[in-house]
Amino acid sequence: MTDTILVTGGAGYIGAHACKALKAAGFTPVTYDNLSTGWQDAVKFGPFEQGDLLDRARLDEVFAKHKPAAVMHFAALSQVGESMQDPGRYWRENVMGALNLIEATVAADCRHFVFSSTCATYGDKDEVTLTEDTPQEPINAYGGSKLAIEGILRDFSARHDLEAVIFRYFNVAGADPEAEVGEFHQPETHLIPLMLDAIDGKRPALTIYGTDYATPDGTCIRDYVHVMDLVDAHVLGLTWLRQGKGGQVFNLGTGSGFSVREVVEASRSVTNREVPMTEGARRPGDCTKLVSGSARAAEDLGWSPKRSTLSEMIADAWRWHQGPGFTR
Numbered sequence: 001m002t003d004t005i006l007v008t009g010g011a012g013y014i015g016a017h018a019c020k021a022l023k024a025a026g027f028t029p030v031t032y033d034n035l036s037t038g039w040q041d042a043v044k045f046g047p048f049e050q051g052d053l054l055d056r057a058r059l060d061e062v063f064a065k066h067k068p069a070a071v072m073h074f075a076a077l078s079q080v081g082e083s084m085q086d087p088g089r090y091w092r093e094n095v096m097g098a099l100n101l102i103e104a105t106v107a108a109d110c111r112h113f114v115f116s117s118t119c120a121t122y123g124d125k126d127e128v129t130l131t132e133d134t135p136q137e138p139i140n141a142y143g144g145s146k147l148a149i150e151g152i153l154r155d156f157s158a159r160h161d162l163e164a165v166i167f168r169y170f171n172v173a174g175a176d177p178e179a180e181v182g183e184f185h186q187p188e189t190h191l192i193p194l195m196l197d198a199i200d201g202k203r204p205a206l207t208i209y210g211t212d213y214a215t216p217d218g219t220c221i222r223d224y225v226h227v228m229d230l231v232d233a234h235v236l237g238l239t240w241l242r243q244g245k246g247g248q249v250f251n252l253g254t255g256s257g258f259s260v261r262e263v264v265e266a267s268r269s270v271t272n273r274e275v276p277m278t279e280g281a282r283r284p285g286d287c288t289k290l291v292s293g294s295a296r297a298a299e300d301l302g303w304s305p306k307r308s309t310l311s312e313m314i315a316d317a318w319r320w321h322q323g324p325g326f327t328r
């Protein structure tokens, strides 16, 4: 019998790709998702259990039914802009939801927990690259909520028989190259899918949020990592825990930063189409530059990004974008 992994948010973008990777690695991923932003038809690689993180009785029921060997916690609200508009929702759903899940995990004697955190916990720093030891000073409620969950995991690991691998993601992009799953948010707020929409005529234009940042071309710099590389790291993190190596924090990025204008140029080149765009104001909460130092994931987990060039990420996203799976 294969081991079961409880995947919260398995109907969402990253969670669905993680389910595919887990299945390929010989696990049974059980998706727990309230479908507030996820899609049931993205649950293709294991059982589906609909439920909310704030519903402790439902969580206990699912733990009792599936007896997961570990939890991978993806389910969360994840938009920086929205988190500035409605911080209460981020603290309630992300932090209280995670606390409920962590308590249910401990109560079920499940010892291994893999958590999706974010580079947004670092805040706006001048460092060239952000390492896991860079002080965390988030400047938006999204990053604040994820930092709080890291604290809960630290305290629960100290008190209980629980070990957590925390991944701080940089900007996740791309799609399953086989286009079984991909990125589909409603509403969409992320740069690459919005740009592909503009290229495709589904939106009039991409708006560049701010051209007066202290960067070479005035637009924000981000470190983009392919979703398939990211979920591979999760399987490695799970193995790390199962080998008894203990809790750890890992950045997941490539170490290379690209400006919004550079991403626009790469998209033009990959799709061979013009990108309709306008220049707009800064988006509140955006950091100037977020670039990862990911040496620890390479050294400890043996992780190396394989598809994370801008052109591959955009090509895979474009294939998904144009395929039948994209329409709902």
Ligand code: UDP
Pocket (backbone or CB within 6 Å): 080, 171, 189, 190, 191, 192, 194, 206, 207, 208, 209, 210, 220, 221, 222, 260, 283, 286
């Ligand atoms: N961005 C932009 N226009 C958009 C969406 C995003 O210029 O319509 C910029 C945003 O300011 C940031 C980068 O693209 O610098 C990546 O934003 P995204 O929302 O994809 O990810 P985030 O970095 O907020 O997690």
